[in-house]
Amino acid sequence: MNDFLSEIEYAGLISRIKRLSDEILYSTRDYYKTVGLDIEPNWHLVFYLLERNGSMTITDISQELRMSHPACVKIIKKMKKKGYVLTKTDDSDSRRQLLQLSDKSKAQLPFFRKHWDAGIKTTEDLIADSPHFVEELKQLELKIDQKSYKDRTLDNLELE
Amino acid sequence: MNDFLSEIEYAGLISRIKRLSDEILYSTRDYYKTVGLDIEPNWHLVFYLLERNGSMTITDISQELRMSHPACVKIIKKMKKKGYVLTKTDDSDSRRQLLQLSDKSKAQLPFFRKHWDAGIKTTEDLIADSPHFVEELKQLELKIDQKSYKDRTLDNLELE
DNA sequence: TATATTTGCGTAACTAGTTACGTAATAAAA
Protein backbone atom coordinates (compact mmCIF):
# COMPACT_ATOMS: atom_id res chain seq x y z
CA MET A 1 0.00 0.00 0.00
CA ASN A 2 3.00 2.25 0.59
CA ASP A 3 1.49 4.94 2.75
CA PHE A 4 3.75 7.36 4.59
CA LEU A 5 1.25 7.96 7.39
CA SER A 6 1.11 4.23 8.03
CA GLU A 7 4.86 3.81 7.77
CA ILE A 8 5.57 6.19 10.62
CA GLU A 9 3.18 4.19 12.81
CA TYR A 10 1.94 6.00 15.92
CA ALA A 11 3.28 9.32 14.62
CA GLY A 12 0.76 9.16 11.80
CA LEU A 13 -2.20 7.55 13.52
CA ILE A 14 -4.07 10.71 14.46
CA SER A 15 -3.63 12.08 10.96
CA ARG A 16 -4.96 8.85 9.53
CA ILE A 17 -8.10 9.21 11.60
CA LYS A 18 -8.52 12.74 10.31
CA ARG A 19 -7.86 11.62 6.75
CA LEU A 20 -10.49 8.90 7.02
CA SER A 21 -12.98 11.31 8.51
CA ASP A 22 -12.34 13.91 5.82
CA GLU A 23 -12.55 11.38 3.04
CA ILE A 24 -15.93 10.14 4.18
CA LEU A 25 -17.19 13.68 4.69
CA TYR A 26 -16.32 14.76 1.16
CA SER A 27 -17.52 11.51 -0.31
CA THR A 28 -20.84 11.99 1.44
CA ARG A 29 -21.16 15.48 0.04
CA ASP A 30 -20.39 14.07 -3.38
CA TYR A 31 -23.12 11.49 -2.85
CA TYR A 32 -25.64 14.13 -1.82
CA LYS A 33 -24.85 16.13 -4.92
CA THR A 34 -25.24 13.09 -7.15
CA VAL A 35 -28.62 12.04 -5.80
CA GLY A 36 -29.92 15.61 -5.55
CA LEU A 37 -30.00 16.05 -1.80
CA ASP A 38 -29.98 19.79 -1.15
CA ILE A 39 -28.44 19.52 2.31
CA GLU A 40 -24.98 19.27 3.88
CA PRO A 41 -23.67 16.07 5.44
CA ASN A 42 -23.62 17.35 9.01
CA TRP A 43 -27.22 18.59 8.92
CA HIS A 44 -28.72 15.17 9.32
CA LEU A 45 -27.91 15.16 13.02
CA VAL A 46 -29.91 18.36 13.46
CA PHE A 47 -32.82 16.85 11.53
CA TYR A 48 -32.66 13.81 13.80
CA LEU A 49 -32.60 15.91 16.94
CA LEU A 50 -35.38 18.30 15.96
CA GLU A 51 -37.57 15.49 14.72
CA ARG A 52 -37.14 13.61 17.98
CA ASN A 53 -37.44 16.58 20.32
CA GLY A 54 -39.82 18.81 18.40
CA SER A 55 -38.26 22.07 19.50
CA MET A 56 -34.78 22.93 20.69
CA THR A 57 -32.45 25.89 21.13
CA ILE A 58 -28.99 26.36 19.68
CA THR A 59 -27.53 25.66 23.09
CA ASP A 60 -29.49 22.41 23.40
CA ILE A 61 -28.20 21.22 20.05
CA SER A 62 -24.60 22.16 20.71
CA GLN A 63 -24.74 20.22 23.98
CA GLU A 64 -26.28 17.15 22.39
CA LEU A 65 -23.76 17.10 19.57
CA ARG A 66 -20.90 18.23 21.83
CA MET A 67 -19.74 20.92 19.53
CA SER A 68 -19.29 24.64 20.06
CA HIS A 69 -22.37 26.82 19.83
CA PRO A 70 -20.92 29.02 17.04
CA ALA A 71 -20.62 25.89 14.90
CA CYS A 72 -24.32 25.22 15.48
CA VAL A 73 -25.21 28.83 14.77
CA LYS A 74 -23.62 28.48 11.35
CA ILE A 75 -25.39 25.23 10.56
CA ILE A 76 -28.77 26.53 11.66
CA LYS A 77 -28.27 29.75 9.75
CA LYS A 78 -27.86 27.80 6.53
CA MET A 79 -30.71 25.45 7.31
CA LYS A 80 -32.96 28.44 7.93
CA LYS A 81 -31.84 30.05 4.69
CA LYS A 82 -32.85 26.89 2.82
CA GLY A 83 -36.16 26.87 4.64
CA TYR A 84 -35.62 23.68 6.62
CA VAL A 85 -35.74 25.25 10.07
CA LEU A 86 -38.03 27.83 11.62
CA THR A 87 -37.29 29.95 14.68
CA LYS A 88 -39.58 31.39 17.28
CA THR A 89 -38.52 33.47 20.22
CA ASP A 90 -39.36 31.87 23.56
CA ASP A 91 -42.24 33.68 25.29
CA SER A 92 -40.76 33.37 28.75
CA ASP A 93 -37.14 34.11 27.76
CA SER A 94 -36.49 36.36 24.81
CA ARG A 95 -32.89 35.22 24.50
CA ARG A 96 -33.90 31.70 23.62
CA GLN A 97 -34.58 30.95 19.97
CA LEU A 98 -36.77 27.89 19.66
CA LEU A 99 -35.92 25.93 16.55
CA GLN A 100 -38.17 23.49 14.78
CA LEU A 101 -38.45 21.71 11.46
CA SER A 102 -40.46 23.44 8.75
CA ASP A 103 -43.17 21.77 6.69
CA LYS A 104 -40.67 21.58 3.85
CA SER A 105 -38.44 19.51 6.13
CA LYS A 106 -41.24 17.23 7.19
CA ALA A 107 -42.26 16.69 3.60
CA GLN A 108 -38.74 15.79 2.58
CA LEU A 109 -37.85 13.63 5.57
CA PRO A 110 -38.91 10.33 3.98
CA PHE A 111 -36.71 11.12 0.99
CA PHE A 112 -33.82 12.13 3.23
CA ARG A 113 -34.26 9.07 5.39
CA LYS A 114 -33.93 6.75 2.45
CA HIS A 115 -30.49 8.19 1.73
CA TRP A 116 -29.42 8.41 5.33
CA ASP A 117 -30.35 4.76 5.78
CA ALA A 118 -28.23 3.82 2.79
CA GLY A 119 -25.34 5.69 4.43
CA ILE A 120 -25.86 3.90 7.71
CA LYS A 121 -25.79 0.63 5.83
CA THR A 122 -22.48 1.68 4.29
CA THR A 123 -21.07 2.36 7.74
CA GLU A 124 -22.21 -1.06 8.89
CA ASP A 125 -20.65 -2.70 5.84
CA LEU A 126 -17.40 -0.84 6.38
CA ILE A 127 -16.94 -1.94 9.96
CA ALA A 128 -18.26 -5.44 9.38
CA ASP A 129 -14.68 -6.71 9.35
CA SER A 130 -13.77 -4.62 12.38
CA PRO A 131 -15.72 -6.20 15.21
CA HIS A 132 -13.95 -4.30 17.97
CA PHE A 133 -13.99 -0.90 16.35
CA VAL A 134 -17.05 0.62 18.02
CA GLU A 135 -16.05 -0.60 21.43
CA GLU A 136 -12.49 0.62 21.08
CA LEU A 137 -13.59 3.98 19.71
CA LYS A 138 -15.72 4.33 22.80
CA GLN A 139 -12.66 3.60 24.92
CA LEU A 140 -10.77 6.36 23.16
CA GLU A 141 -13.62 8.79 23.73
CA LEU A 142 -13.75 7.92 27.39
CA LYS A 143 -10.04 8.35 27.90
CA ILE A 144 -9.92 11.65 26.04
CA ASP A 145 -12.88 12.74 28.12
CA GLN A 146 -11.15 11.88 31.37
CA LYS A 147 -7.94 13.65 30.46
CA SER A 148 -7.33 15.72 27.35
CA TYR A 149 -4.75 15.00 24.70
CA LYS A 150 -2.99 18.16 25.78
CA ASP A 151 -2.79 17.25 29.46
CA ARG A 152 -1.69 13.72 28.67
CA THR A 153 1.07 15.03 26.45
CA LEU A 154 2.21 17.53 29.05
CA ASP A 155 2.49 14.65 31.50
CA ASN A 156 4.42 12.55 29.03
CA LEU A 157 6.81 15.41 28.46
CA GLU A 158 7.73 15.53 32.12
CA LEU A 159 8.46 11.82 32.26
CA GLU A 160 11.49 12.18 30.04
CA MET B 1 -22.22 9.04 29.48
CA ASN B 2 -25.44 10.05 27.74
CA ASP B 3 -24.17 10.97 24.32
CA PHE B 4 -26.59 11.47 21.46
CA LEU B 5 -24.07 10.46 18.81
CA SER B 6 -23.51 7.18 20.63
CA GLU B 7 -27.21 6.62 21.21
CA ILE B 8 -28.05 6.63 17.54
CA GLU B 9 -25.41 3.96 16.97
CA TYR B 10 -24.25 3.57 13.36
CA ALA B 11 -25.97 6.82 12.36
CA GLY B 12 -23.54 8.70 14.60
CA LEU B 13 -20.38 6.69 14.14
CA ILE B 14 -18.82 8.77 11.36
CA SER B 15 -19.52 11.96 13.27
CA ARG B 16 -17.91 10.47 16.36
CA ILE B 17 -14.76 9.79 14.39
CA LYS B 18 -14.76 13.38 13.20
CA ARG B 19 -15.41 14.63 16.70
CA LEU B 20 -12.51 12.65 18.09
CA SER B 21 -10.24 13.85 15.32
CA ASP B 22 -11.24 17.48 15.84
CA GLU B 23 -10.88 17.26 19.59
CA ILE B 24 -7.34 15.94 19.33
CA LEU B 25 -6.44 18.51 16.70
CA TYR B 26 -7.56 21.44 18.82
CA SER B 27 -6.06 19.95 21.94
CA THR B 28 -2.74 19.59 20.16
CA ARG B 29 -2.86 23.21 19.07
CA ASP B 30 -3.59 24.16 22.65
CA TYR B 31 -0.59 22.10 23.74
CA TYR B 32 1.68 23.77 21.19
CA LYS B 33 0.57 27.16 22.41
CA THR B 34 1.20 26.23 26.04
CA VAL B 35 4.73 24.93 25.51
CA GLY B 36 5.65 27.69 23.05
CA LEU B 37 5.82 25.71 19.83
CA ASP B 38 5.44 28.22 17.01
CA ILE B 39 4.04 25.70 14.52
CA GLU B 40 0.69 24.17 13.58
CA PRO B 41 -0.21 20.57 14.39
CA ASN B 42 -0.28 19.36 10.79
CA TRP B 43 3.16 20.75 9.97
CA HIS B 44 5.04 18.00 11.73
CA LEU B 45 4.36 15.60 8.86
CA VAL B 46 6.03 18.02 6.46
CA PHE B 47 9.02 18.34 8.79
CA TYR B 48 9.25 14.55 8.92
CA LEU B 49 9.10 14.23 5.15
CA LEU B 50 11.56 16.98 4.34
CA GLU B 51 13.99 15.80 6.98
CA ARG B 52 13.89 12.27 5.61
CA ASN B 53 13.97 13.14 1.92
CA GLY B 54 16.04 16.32 1.94
CA SER B 55 14.18 18.01 -0.88
CA MET B 56 10.67 17.58 -2.23
CA THR B 57 8.07 19.36 -4.32
CA ILE B 58 4.53 20.26 -3.35
CA THR B 59 3.28 17.43 -5.52
CA ASP B 60 5.57 14.92 -3.80
CA ILE B 61 4.29 15.96 -0.40
CA SER B 62 0.64 15.90 -1.39
CA GLN B 63 1.09 12.38 -2.75
CA GLU B 64 2.88 11.14 0.35
CA LEU B 65 0.27 12.60 2.68
CA ARG B 66 -2.58 11.77 0.32
CA MET B 67 -4.10 15.17 0.49
CA SER B 68 -4.92 17.69 -2.22
CA HIS B 69 -2.10 19.85 -3.49
CA PRO B 70 -3.88 23.13 -2.64
CA ALA B 71 -3.92 21.99 0.99
CA CYS B 72 -0.16 21.50 0.80
CA VAL B 73 0.32 24.83 -0.90
CA LYS B 74 -1.35 26.52 2.06
CA ILE B 75 0.72 24.68 4.64
CA ILE B 76 3.99 25.35 2.83
CA LYS B 77 3.09 28.99 2.35
CA LYS B 78 2.76 29.44 6.09
CA MET B 79 5.87 27.42 6.83
CA LYS B 80 7.82 29.60 4.40
CA LYS B 81 6.43 32.73 5.98
CA LYS B 82 7.69 31.56 9.37
CA GLY B 83 11.06 30.76 7.84
CA TYR B 84 10.92 26.99 8.29
CA VAL B 85 10.99 26.08 4.61
CA LEU B 86 13.08 27.36 1.71
CA THR B 87 12.21 27.01 -1.95
CA LYS B 88 14.46 26.75 -4.97
CA THR B 89 13.28 26.43 -8.53
CA ASP B 90 14.41 23.21 -10.17
CA ASP B 91 17.13 23.83 -12.78
CA SER B 92 15.81 21.29 -15.24
CA ASP B 93 12.12 22.13 -14.78
CA SER B 94 11.12 25.63 -13.83
CA ARG B 95 7.65 24.55 -12.76
CA ARG B 96 9.00 22.47 -9.92
CA GLN B 97 9.60 24.23 -6.62
CA LEU B 98 12.10 22.26 -4.57
CA LEU B 99 11.34 22.59 -0.89
CA GLN B 100 13.78 22.04 1.93
CA LEU B 101 14.11 22.75 5.61
CA SER B 102 15.82 25.98 6.61
CA ASP B 103 18.62 26.24 9.14
CA LYS B 104 16.07 27.59 11.58
CA SER B 105 14.13 24.34 11.17
CA LYS B 106 17.20 22.20 11.65
CA ALA B 107 18.15 24.12 14.76
CA GLN B 108 14.69 23.68 16.26
CA LEU B 109 14.14 20.07 15.28
CA PRO B 110 15.48 18.58 18.53
CA PHE B 111 13.09 20.83 20.48
CA PHE B 112 10.20 19.92 18.19
CA ARG B 113 11.04 16.26 18.37
CA LYS B 114 10.84 16.24 22.13
CA HIS B 115 7.26 17.45 21.94
CA TRP B 116 6.29 15.28 19.01
CA ASP B 117 7.61 12.26 20.89
CA ALA B 118 5.50 13.17 23.89
CA GLY B 119 2.50 13.31 21.57
CA ILE B 120 3.30 9.92 20.09
CA LYS B 121 3.51 8.55 23.59
CA THR B 122 0.05 9.98 24.26
CA THR B 123 -1.28 8.21 21.20
CA GLU B 124 0.24 4.96 22.38
CA ASP B 125 -1.25 5.43 25.83
CA LEU B 126 -4.66 6.19 24.37
CA ILE B 127 -4.88 3.07 22.27
CA ALA B 128 -3.21 0.84 24.85
CA ASP B 129 -6.65 -0.50 25.80
CA SER B 130 -7.65 -0.84 22.14
CA PRO B 131 -5.43 -3.63 20.85
CA HIS B 132 -7.30 -4.03 17.56
CA PHE B 133 -7.67 -0.39 16.72
CA VAL B 134 -4.73 0.08 14.37
CA GLU B 135 -5.48 -3.10 12.47
CA GLU B 136 -9.15 -2.30 12.13
CA LEU B 137 -8.46 1.27 11.08
CA LYS B 138 -6.26 -0.15 8.36
CA GLN B 139 -9.14 -2.36 7.27
CA LEU B 140 -11.38 0.68 7.00
CA GLU B 141 -8.79 2.53 4.95
CA LEU B 142 -8.42 -0.43 2.61
CA LYS B 143 -12.14 -0.79 2.08
CA ILE B 144 -12.67 2.92 1.47
CA ASP B 145 -9.77 2.78 -0.92
CA GLN B 146 -11.28 -0.09 -2.87
CA LYS B 147 -14.69 1.52 -3.14
CA SER B 148 -15.60 5.00 -1.96
CA TYR B 149 -18.20 5.82 0.63
CA LYS B 150 -20.24 7.43 -2.10
CA ASP B 151 -20.22 4.40 -4.40
CA ARG B 152 -20.96 2.03 -1.55
CA THR B 153 -23.93 4.14 -0.52
CA LEU B 154 -25.23 4.35 -4.08
CA ASP B 155 -25.11 0.56 -4.20
CA ASN B 156 -26.90 0.27 -0.89
CA LEU B 157 -29.61 2.58 -2.13
CA GLU B 158 -30.39 0.32 -5.05
CA LEU B 159 -30.72 -2.72 -2.84
CA GLU B 160 -33.84 -1.37 -1.21
C1' DT C 1 -34.50 47.30 44.95
C1' DA C 2 -30.05 47.86 42.99
C1' DT C 3 -26.08 45.51 41.55
C1' DA C 4 -23.43 41.57 40.04
C1' DT C 5 -23.27 37.24 37.71
C1' DT C 6 -24.69 33.94 34.50
C1' DT C 7 -26.85 32.51 30.23
C1' DG C 8 -28.07 32.53 25.19
C1' DC C 9 -26.56 33.58 21.05
C1' DG C 10 -24.48 36.25 17.51
C1' DT C 11 -20.11 37.77 15.08
C1' DA C 12 -15.17 38.04 13.96
C1' DA C 13 -10.97 35.98 12.90
C1' DC C 14 -8.54 31.99 12.63
C1' DT C 15 -7.00 26.98 10.91
C1' DA C 16 -7.92 22.88 7.81
C1' DG C 17 -9.56 20.68 4.32
C1' DT C 18 -12.06 20.30 -0.40
C1' DT C 19 -13.29 21.12 -5.71
C1' DA C 20 -12.85 23.96 -9.76
C1' DC C 21 -10.29 26.79 -12.59
C1' DG C 22 -6.24 29.04 -14.85
C1' DT C 23 -1.46 29.38 -16.55
C1' DA C 24 3.03 28.38 -17.82
C1' DA C 25 6.41 24.73 -18.67
C1' DT C 26 7.42 20.26 -20.16
C1' DA C 27 6.53 16.05 -22.72
C1' DA C 28 4.24 13.49 -26.30
C1' DA C 29 2.29 13.03 -30.78
C1' DA C 30 1.23 14.60 -35.58
Added chain:
DNA sequence: TTTTATTACGTAACTAGTTACGCAAATATA
Protein backbone atom coordinates in the same frame (compact mmCIF):
# COMPACT_ATOMS: atom_id res chain seq x y z
C1' DT D 1 8.55 21.18 -36.21
C1' DT D 2 4.13 22.29 -34.84
C1' DT D 3 0.35 21.01 -32.25
C1' DT D 4 -1.70 18.62 -28.39
C1' DA D 5 -1.71 16.69 -23.91
C1' DT D 6 0.04 16.50 -19.41
C1' DT D 7 2.18 18.26 -15.29
C1' DA D 8 3.23 21.62 -11.45
C1' DC D 9 1.38 24.77 -8.78
C1' DG D 10 -1.11 28.83 -7.62
C1' DT D 11 -5.71 31.03 -6.52
C1' DA D 12 -10.68 31.45 -5.63
C1' DA D 13 -14.67 30.08 -3.37
C1' DC D 14 -16.64 26.88 -0.60
C1' DT D 15 -17.70 23.90 3.93
C1' DA D 16 -16.48 22.78 8.87
C1' DG D 17 -14.78 23.38 12.91
C1' DT D 18 -12.42 26.28 16.75
C1' DT D 19 -11.50 30.37 20.36
C1' DA D 20 -12.36 35.06 21.78
C1' DC D 21 -15.30 38.76 22.32
C1' DG D 22 -19.65 41.47 22.94
C1' DC D 23 -24.35 42.33 24.29
C1' DA D 24 -28.82 41.90 26.04
C1' DA D 25 -31.88 39.15 28.96
C1' DA D 26 -32.55 36.54 32.97
C1' DT D 27 -31.13 35.17 37.50
C1' DA D 28 -28.82 35.52 41.83
C1' DT D 29 -27.10 38.28 45.44
C1' DA D 30 -26.27 42.41 48.46
